[in-house]
Amino acid sequence: MIYTVTLNPSIDYIVHVDDLKIGEVNRMKKDLKLPGGKGINVSRILKRNNVENIALGFLGGFTGTFITDWLSQENIEQNFTQINADTRINIKLKAEAETEINGLGPDISAKDIADLKAKLSTVTKGDIVVLSGSAPASLPSGFYQELVQLVKENKADFVIDTTGQDLMDALISQPVLVKPNNHELAEAYHTTFNNISDIIPFGKKLLNTGAQNAIISMAGDGALLFTKEGVYQSNVLKRPLKNSVGAGDSMIAGFIGAYSENKDAVNAFKWGVASGSATAFSDDLAQAEFIQELLAEVVIEKIAD
Template sequence: MIYTVTLNPSIDFIVHVDQLEIGALNKMTQDFKLPGGKGINVSRILKRIKIESTALGFVGGFTGTFISDWLTEESIQNQFTTVADDTRINIKLKSGEETEINGLGPAITADEIADLKAKFSQLHPNDIVILSGSKPAGLAADFYEELIALVQQAGADFVIDTTGAELFAALPAHPLLIKPNNHELAELYDTSFSSIEDILPYGQKMLQDGAKNVIVSLGGDGALLFSGDKIYRTNVLTRPLKNSVGAGDSMIAGFIGRYAQTQDVVDAFKWGVACGSATAFSDDLAQADFIQELLPEVEVKEINI
């Protein structure tokens, strides 16, 4: 089983306004309410490529019910921990450029933390746990490390999609996959890149530091995969860019979903790129037929250095 963990989910309230005027009355031209959170996005894409997962995390109040009901409607298993405070609402205001206003998230009690951790007792050695996204205020700085220790205790694999100190702290535990973009990778090692060749030693260094597989997304230049002593690069698919929210989560879903089936990192990389690109070219998360349309266009080539 694949488990996704979203510690600070949200309702993403997407609002379109033709021309925003600060200090004046503005009327929406269109709006959407969607379940938000990186792990939740992963579960939703996994379902669309016919891979089962179980969503874990904290939800509370009427906003939390909206999220759990939505996943149930999509036939996605979820075992959320119910918390006393309301799940946050994030506003994505689209008027020319996008402006985001993100909620803080609920305060989490000791009993609620214990409830979430207790769910890790169901893990088995063949399971994969995907840890991703921000933490609500009040959780310990090393909370991801605490969860990783529970995953290791069960003999399961884990993926971590975060940045900075939390990502570095996870590397000695040998995550199955990490996915920094080129800017995040440069920040991690306090450097800068002026070419693809500059990135290669640092992707290899993340393997040396403990990661089993590393995907570095390059924006409009495709993506790199570092695995063992091999480096692979994909081509760039061409469609109008519509949506950056969830593209990275979709890439992780495609990679891990396919890897769980085949144990083939190159094939998994191809699926990851197709899923990530399909979301980037869609108004919301990618649909299955669009992912299938893009798969034949993805080319993966080994880089020799």
């Protein structure tokens, strides 16, 4: 079974405004409210790719109910820890430029933490736990490491999609997949990249430190896959860009859903590229039919050993 963990879910309130004027009354052109949070996005795409999974994390209040109701409508299995505080709301303002205003995370109690850990303690060998996104400020520093240790003690595998020290600390525990973008990778190693050749040594560092596979996304330049067998690059699919929110999560879902079946990282990369691209070309997360359409257009080339 695949489990997703979202420590800081949200309702994503997407607002479209023509000709935004700061300090004045603006009329929205259209709006959309969606369940948000990186792990939740992964769960939704996994389900659309016919991969069963269980969504875990912290939810609370009327905003939490909105999310559980939405996921229930999509037949996604859930085992969230219910907290007293309201789940946050994030505003995604789409005007001439895209602006995000992310809500503060709720307070998480020691009881809430114990409940989530108890739920995670049931994972077993063969399971994959996807740990995604930021953590509320109320959680202790290094909390992701506590979850990684719990998963490894139960002989399950894990994916981690976060940044900074949490990502670097997790590498030694051999995650199945990490997926920083090129800017996050450069920041992690205190360097800059001018081209793809500059990225390759640092992608390999992720593997040498412990990651089993690494995807480096590069926005309009496609993505790179690093495995023990070599380095692979995807082509860039062409459609009008509609949505940058959730594209990376969709890539992880596409990859890990396929990888869980036969451990073929290159084939899983194709699914990741198709799923991530399909979301980037959609108003919400991608639908299965669109992912299948794009899958036929994905070309993967080995560029280095």
